[in-house]
Amino acid sequence: MRRFSGLSLLLGGLSGQRRWAEQWRSPEPKRGYDAIIVGGGGHGLATAYYLAREHGMRDIAVLEKGWIGGGNTGRNTTVIRSNYLFSESSALYDHAVKLWETLSQELNYNVMFSQRGVLMLAHTVHDEQVAKRHIHANFANGVDNEWLSAAEAKAFCPPLNIGTELRYPVTGGALQRRGGTARHDAVAWGYARAANALGVDIIENCEVTGMRRDASGAIAAVETSRGLISSRRVAVSAAGHSSVVMGMAGVRLPIESFPLQALVSEPIKPIFPCVAMSNTIHAYISQSDKGELVIGASTDAYTSYTQRGALHVSMHTLEAVCELFPIFRRLRMLRNWGGIVDVTPDRSPIIAKTPVPGLYVNCGWGTGGFKATPGAGHLLAYTIAHDEPHPINAPFTLERFAAGLLIDEAAAAAVSH
Amino acid sequence: MLLINCPYCGVRPELEFAYGGEAHLTRPSPAESLTDEQWADFQYGRTNTRGLHAERWRHARGCGQFFNAVRDTTTDQFLCTYKTGEPRPNLPSAGGGTPR
DSSP: OOOOOHHHHHHHHHTTTOOOOOSSOOOOOOSBOSEEEEOOSHHHHHHHHHHHHHHOOOOEEEEOSSSTTOSGGGTSOOEEOOOOSSHHHHHHHHHHHHHHHTHHHHHTSOOOOBOOOEEEEEOSHHHHHHHHHHHHHHHHTTOOOEEEEHHHHHHHSTTOOOOTTSSSOOOEEEEETTOEEOOHHHHHHHHHHHHHHTTOEEEOSOOEEEEEEOTTSOEEEEEETTEEEEOSOEEEOOGGGHHHHHHHTTOOOSOEEEEEEEEEEOOOSSOOOSEEEETTTTEEEEEOTTSOEEEEEEEOSSOOOSSOOOHHHHHHHHHHHHHHOGGGTTOOEEEEEEEEEEEOTTSOOEEEEOSSTTEEEEEOOTTOOGGGHHHHHHHHHHHHHHSSOOTTTTTOOSTHHHHTOOOOHHHHHSSOO | OOEEEETTTEEEEGGGOEEEEESOOOOOSSGGGOOHHHHHHHHHOOOOOSSEEEEEEEOTTTTOOEEEEEEETTTTEEEEEEETTSOOOOOOOOTTOOOO
16 A cells, blocks of 8 residues: 655646556455455444454455445534443443544544534523533543533534524533544545555445354355355444344344435535534534535434435424524535434444354444444454453443343433434 | 325325334233343334335324334335234235345
């Protein structure tokens, strides 16, 4: 791998940007690997990278049914934060934020991580109490989060309307300054390039169609659209299709898949300095470096695999955005789309061993998996390498649903998140 | 927006309905003799079908009745709706709806 540097970018510019080599190989799948990762999104690629980098494994394949980063990694709204209520969650998400902070240097690839701050607005007494409870819990766990009055929120985010004429006036907000955004495609490409440099085979257009187990029940091979590939360690990181893939190995998950919608506006000059979100009236907005406003809508009501949803769901969010930020009322929307998110009953993920020996799963991230990309990959790699979870992901088991040990962020946030 | 055929009222827009999740889940009994795993599977386990999915809907902003539907989760097309208590119709998996 040729390292990127200021000089290499300059030389690339002088030669008209036509001399860049491929950033990762497109190998034919081998007959077997020490480990197979199913799913070539950010999570799967990060898992392969950390397996190679930190655990010395080299014989690894990442199987992707489409193209790298073409699933939820390319469909999310790129928000990163770690201000979750429960200790288990804030440890998990803050592990990721700490990795984000040095990721561009580590990968030698600019993932454009920008800690511009995530402002979560409050509109009612109940909102304020919930926000302040989160702030205190975060403080106890060493995660930054602070309360802003309505005027302070306006100073931090000038387009915000804090007028009292609103149906739900803004009464303040919780700000996590270490939160922000990153460039989603760059995350997938950066991990793919770095994993490839460590010898990982990234195999695109390779759909897993079945799983084979040996006489003892342990995982033995995966059937794919490009032939049978054997491995004693298989990790599934398939987001919205987790139930489908795990079902091939006979594992039933506590997951339902829903379409989650997002949309972007026409690009405009820099105007929006942070990420702002309101759970109560469901607005969710930031501005990309290209200038588009990136707006997150909610999930549709019903389970689906269609990667699209109904317009009234997007409209609901746009109405809230226009109410909070009236300056945007005349903007036109360019694109909207959906991604399929895997939602658990407690809205916390599962990064764990499974009842099938040698089969591992990373799923259930629901509407908020992008922010955890480095952390999820790091912890899943540890779990695969040691056949035991890391202390941070030890609570996020599949068995917690039978044991009653839910990590109930669904109840804590009272919305999908 | 989906158009949904309520078995009591006819075709109405999706906004009048509330989704009720997977259909034909039977509460196991006697509950006290279940293992934690069996109970958790009833409570939380879902088939999450990619393909033809039998599911509950409620005409919440209409007649208020619960009913069931078979919908293809790869296209969102409704194949039929039927009243609660009736068995799931035996439909060929048409269109793009091959379960996999």
